[in-house]
Amino acid sequence: AQSVTQPDIHITVSEGASLELRCNYSYGATPYLFWYVQSPGQGLQLLLKYFSGDTLVQGIKGFEAEFKRSQSSFNLRKPSVHWSDAAEYFCAVGEYGNKLVFGAGTILRVKS
Amino acid sequence: NAGVTQTPKFQVLKTGQSMTLQCAQDMNHEYMSWYRQDPGMGLRLIHYSVGAGITDQGEVPNGYNVSRSTTEDFPLRLLSAAPSQTSVYFCASSRDRNSGANVLTFGAGSRLTVL
Numbered sequence: 759a760q761s762v763t764q765p766d767i768h769i770t771v772s773e774g775a776s777l778e779l780r781c782n783y784s785y786g787a788t789p790y791l792f793w794y795v796q797s798p799g800q801g802l803q804l805l806l807k808y809f810s811g812d813t814l815v816q817g818i819k820g821f822e823a824e825f826k827r828s829q830s831s832f833n834l835r836k837p838s839v840h841w842s843d844a845a846e847y848f849c850a851v852g853e854y855g856n857k858l859v860f861g862a863g864t865i866l867r868v869k870s
Numbered sequence: 871n872a873g874v875t876q877t878p879k880f881q882v883l884k885t886g887q888s889m890t891l892q893c894a895q896d897m898n899h900e901y902m903s904w905y906r907q908d909p910g911m912g913l914r915l916i917h918y919s920v921g922a923g924i925t926d927q928g929e930v931p932n933g934y935n936v937s938r939s940t941t942e943d944f945p946l947r948l949l950s951a952a953p954s955q956t957s958v959y960f961c962a963s964s965r966d967r968n969s970g971a972n973v974l975t976f977g978a979g980s981r982l983t984v985l
Binding site: 762767790792794800801802804807809848850854855856857858859860861862863 | 901903905910911912913914915918928929960964966971972973974976977978979
């Protein structure tokens, strides 16, 4: 069965520091992988996606993620965090990008 | 384009009441789905549809009913609400069921409280 693990429930980083959010997945075939962000009281916004090809993918707001098949991971990174990045981040895996299975989410706090 | 529109945004029900959460998309998407979001559990798939007249169960379908009479609309019905159905519900759609290039577009969510 498909599953997604986000090991960190909460992460706190200082503004301007680098960020890495971890995501590990279990999937029987080549996965379609996503990162979404949710600000408080809002819907989900797509940050980036991986379907095939280059394993380092760029997204919006300066985020990037690297697909590592050998480690079943798809970690999200940002070189310098801004206060506006405080939100909840979800990793997801699915077939054709539709029937997504989501991780439990990581809440990012940014301290000034 | 409005995208994916959900109504109502907020709803309070008493145990045993029924209600329908509405979802409409204006992007001519084939695929539509409903998720529920609970703290610490991420989003879980309730039901989905790959086209008008076709629906199927997701991970947590019990207590919910769906139908897809048109391409645009995909309502979610709670037949007899229970406190365990207190949650935030998201409707999502995508262009095509068989293409690897799908990306889900989410609605803004409907917060339901069952007393």
